[in-house]
Amino acid sequence: MATVHLRIGDLVWGKLGRYPPWPGKVVSPPKDLKKPRGKKCHFVKFFGTEDHAWIKVEQLKPYHPHKEEMIKINKGKRFQQAVDAVEDFLKKKEKQGGKEQPVQDDPHFHHFLLSQTEKVRGKDTRSTSIQAADSTAINGSITPTDKRxxxxxxxxxxxxxxxxxxxxxxxxxxxxxxxxxxxxxxxxxxxxxxxxxxxxxxxxxxxxxxxxxxxxxxxxxxxxxxxxxxxxxxxxxxxxxxxxxxxxxxxxxxxxxxxxxxxxxxxxxxxxxxxxxxxxxxxxxxxxxxxxxxxxxxxxxxxxxxxxxxxxxxxxxxxxxxxxEVGNAARMMLILNMVQGSFMATIAEGLTLAQATGQSQHTFLDILSQGQMASTFVDQKCQNILQGNFKPDYYLKHIQKDLRLAISMGDTANHPTPMAAAANEVYKRAKALDQSDNDMSAVYRAYIH
Structure with a gap:
């Protein structure tokens, strides 16, 4: 594939991590922001959000030649809003005779930088985060610590x-x-x-x-x-x-x-x-x-x-x-995994109920992927279930352990966890069916045996 040469101001489609390609513009990074070491990349501002990131050149495509292709494969509301923002930008640029304001005058850019600075200084009282160069926030290159x-x-x-x-x-x-x-x-x-x-x-x-x-x-x-x-x-x-x-x-x-x-x-x-x-x-x-x-x-x-x-x-x-303080991360992690494990059991229940009532499981997944619950997690787990592929990505025995610990935590806090308790019973049945070392999606088998 021929190398695409990009410059400041070019509109692009940028792919960040596991997220779909998103419309953006190549911009100048802040003066004190270095490129990630060993990567050929451009600094991109994404439309429809306040996100900026270094994107590898192989994850970038020119905007106009690939516009129709991207619009066909991405249908989400936020995506459409981002595309609309690009079109508004182009119309304003045309009215201005092709000129555009300097990136430094973009108030959203300054707002984003300020929010990141405040986090580093500890002004965010809820939590503090460190975000990687390939995430949806800006950061410099990763310089490895000299600690062993x-x-x-x-x-x-x-x-x-x-x-x-x-x-x-x-x-x-x-x-x-x-x-x-x-x-x-x-x-x-x-x-x-x-x-x-x-x-x-x-x-x-x-x-x-x-x-x-x-x-x-x-x-x-x-x-x-x-x-x-x-x-x-x-x-x-x-x-x-x-x-x-x-x-x-x-x-x-x-x-x-x-x-x-x-x-x-x-x-x-x-x-x-x-x-x-x-x-x-x-x-x-x-x-x-x-x-x-x-x-x-x-x-x-x-x-x-x-x-x-x-x-x-x-x-x-x-x-x-x-x-x-110590313990907060354990509590938060168990809550997150409790939600994920319960959700996985519900998805498996829906797939098997569709089959039991004569509905197409593939159609169920197609409809699910177009709705508000659409996610990479849902798509991957459902596809694996339909293909009979339960190779572990997260062990079933581990998600059941997390559910058990979350339920116990609820008992300690005198807080009801009936949904998690119900899901836990389904995972226990799956373990009894020798699914412990399979992926958590093998909870599906608890409903068909």
Whole structure:
């Protein structure tokens, strides 16, 4: 494909992450904003929003030649409003004889920059966020921290996180509890021998190997952990050759596992008792989102650790939020996963009810994808169900664990969770049908057996 040469002022279609192509204009970035390192990209202002971002050249297309094509494949209300904004811009430009106002005079641009500055200065009392260069907010290039990074747990989520840390130039030491083979899709992407373990894979990519969790912590300044459940998280810290044995004053420990508030509080206390600095940072996303470096990170605890992790969070996610004291991130994560798990069970129920009443499941999905509930999540999960593809992107056993923990949290707060409780029973049935290690969408099978 021929290279398209763009310049300041050109109208384009820009694709950002997993979002559909969106109309925008190539503009000059602020003087103190550097291009992301190693990327050929342009700074784009998107129409219909206040978003600006660096977009890779391969994700940009000229506006006019591709206008009809894009309008056919994107039908959302916000998208149409963005297209209308482009047309209004062109009409105004034509009336002005082809001249346009300087980007610096755009009040929306100044409003956006001000809002980001206020977040960095801590004026947003609700939460503070760090957003990556490939997210919907502006940011400079990711300069990797000079701190030594450790990572414990190379499962579905951890593997993608470590890969992105290495890609962005971080020095990483890894450890994994089991020596199971590399997940199939990671083998395919990197073309490694099937006998390679997760640790072998990342050593090939430049990581170092730690023999035990204690050794990793003792070798590193900041150690991340991402394991399956509260028991695994406790064992990793408190068990033989565990994290606690390697903690020294000033060492940082970041727990990324989705666990209950009680567990995260206990871990924070034992780490702090040894002089360590603690941050919880569970992530919202899936294996695919982790591989793409588009996770949403929810952090709470030691604010200085959060700031020290800035380049790591930018490498692994599209945005991160600081939510205050330890336990808040665990609570928020469980609420989010409770909603997602309940929604997935409802979608499966709808698909099977459509089939039971003689309706086309494909038509149901087509209608759903054109309505207000349309989303990448719905489309991917439904397509996988209809294809009988339940390869894990987020384990069913893990979403059921999250539902169970959320229900328990509701009990503690004396708050009813009847919808989550009903969904939890369906997932338990799916587990009884041997679906634990399949994707959460395999809850569908609980309705057909």
């Amino acid at each position: 990074i450790g990572f414990l747990g190379l499962g579905l989520m951890g593997s993608g996180i470590v890969s992105n840390l290495l890609k962005m130039g971080h020095v990483v030491t890894v450890w994994n509890r089991t020596v199971e083979k590399v997940p199939q899709d990671i083998q395919h992407v990197r073309k490694y021998d099937t006998e390679f373990t997760p640790c072998d894979l990342f050593i090939q990519e430049g990581a170092r190997l730690g023999r035990t969790p204690a050794e990793v912590v003792s070798m590193c300044d900041i150690t991340f952990s991402c394991v399956s459940d509260p028991k695994a998280a406790r064992d990793l810290v408190l068990g033989p050759s565990g994290v606690l044995q390697g903690i020294r004053p000033g060492k940082c420990y970041v727990e990324m596992s989705t666990v209950d508030p009680e567990t995260i509080t206990e871990l924070s206390q034992v780490i702090s008792s040894r002089g360590g600095r603690f941050l919880e940072a569970p992530v919202a996303g899936s294996q695919q989102v982790s591989n793409e470096g588009m996770l949403v990170i929810l952090a709470a605890g030691d604010r200085t650790v959060y700031e020290d992790c800035s380049s790591c969070f930018q490498a692994m996610g599209k945005t991160s939020f600081f939510l205050g």
